[in-house]
Amino acid sequence: MSFTVAIDGPAAAGKGTVSKAVAAHFGFAHLDTGLLYRAVGRRVLEGAAPVAAARALRAEDLEGELRTPEVAQEASRVAVIPEVRAALVDFQRAFATRAGGAVLDGRDIGTVICPEAPAKLFVTASPEVRAERRYLELTAKGLEVTREEVLADVKERDARDSERATAPLKPAGDAVVIDTSEMSIDEAVAAAIAAIEEKRGEG
Ligand code: DC
Numbered sequence: 404m405s406f407t408v409a410i411d412g413p414a415a416a417g418k419g420t421v422s423k424a425v426a427a428h429f430g431f432a433h434l435d436t437g438l439l440y441r442a443v444g445r446r447v448l449e450g451a452a453p454v455a456a457a458r459a460l461r462a463e464d465l466e467g468e469l470r471t472p473e474v475a476q477e478a479s480r481v482a483v484i485p486e487v488r489a490a491l492v493d494f495q496r497a498f499a500t501r502a503g504g505a506v507l508d509g510r511d512i513g514t515v516i517c518p519e520a521p522a523k524l525f526v527t528a529s530p531e532v533r534a535e536r537r538y539l540e541l542t543a544k545g546l547e548v549t550r551e552e553v554l555a556d557v558k559e560r561d562a563r564d565s566e567r568a569t570a571p572l573k574p575a576g577d578a579v580v581i582d583t584s585e586m587s588i589d590e591a592v593a594a595a596i597a598a599i600e601e602k603r604g605e606g
Contacts, residue, residue, distance in 0.1 A: 406431070406504040407519075408599055409512035412526035413572060414475070414560050415533035415540075417583045417591050421526055422508040424592040425599060429506075434498045436509035436516070437478065439491050441469040444477030453481040457490035472541070472548065472556055479560045482510075485569045492516065510564055513575035522602040524595055525574035528584040533557055 408425060412418045419435060426433035442464040446456035468474075481487050488511075495516045499505050507516065513523035528536075534554035541548050564572040574580055579598040583591040 404504075405500045405502055406521060406603070407499045407517050408504075408506040409499075409517045409520040409523045409575070409578075410506060410508040410526060410595075411510055411512050411514070411524070411572065411574065411578070412508075413510075413528075413533065413564065414557055415537040416526045416528045417536070417588070418508045418526045420588055421524075421581075421583075421591050421595045422506050424588075425595050426506040428592075428596055429504055429599070431504035431506050432498070432501060433506045434495065434508075436491075436495055436507055436512065438465050438469055439494070440478040440482045440487075441474050443481045443487060443491075444479075445469060445474050447481055448473065448477050453484055454486045454490065457481070457487040460491070460494075470544075471546070472553075475560065476556065479563050483563065483567045483569070488569055510572040511570035513578050514573060515570045518575065521605070522599045523575045523578040524598060525578040525580045526591070526595070527580065527582055530554065530557055530561065532584045 408431065410418050410422050422433055439460065442460060443453060443457045446464065447453050495507060499507055499517045513520060531554065534550065534557045537557060538548065538550050538553040541553065581591060581594050
């Protein structure tokens with residue numbers, strides 16, 4: 404039986420951590436859809452054309468380092484192009500309906516990719532809290548960035564992701580909003596699991 408959990412939200416809100424924990428808890432497969440856009444963005448930084456890169460995306464394009472600020476910015480830029488988004492739809496929908504359950508996290512999962520998903524979460528936090536988390540993550544990896552740069556980067560991506568015409572970042576009408584600004588990871592995961600349990604009970 405398939406059961407889809409759609410988890411959307413802005414950059415560095417804790418979506419990835421919550422999604423992984425939720426998938427492990429329920430024994431569901433997990434797809435971080437941001438990686439698809441990042442992989443296209445990286446190909447574009449290497450000189451490919453965005454739409455062609457999205458149409459030709461392969462599993463091996465998801466390997467290697469995709470979590471750099473440059474790749475994130477390029478991902479957000481290619482994600483504005485409707486044909487790029489269209490090229491990635493089938494793969495995401497097929498993943499969502501696989502037997503055994505699936506968690507997909509991204510920006511438009513509850514609104515566009517899986518509007519029928521029984522459980523939809525919107526995981527968010529203030530830009531300052533998200534920038535601080537991302538700053539700690541990047542410096543822990545040895546990248547030389549300042550807090551100001553990371554905050555500016557987060558705000559720029561937020562604006563581009565939520566103001567684009569196609570599939571902008573926004574909560575689905577029936578999404579449960581979880582603001583993690585003042586939550587620990589354990590609290591955020593517990594809130595997500597409780598919300599999903601409730602939807603499972605209704606199914
Ligand atoms: O979640 P992330 O930071 O890895 O995503 C990188 C960029 O990809 C993000 O700024 C916008 C885009 N994206 C999108 O438009 N739709 C998705 N479902 C996932 C990511």
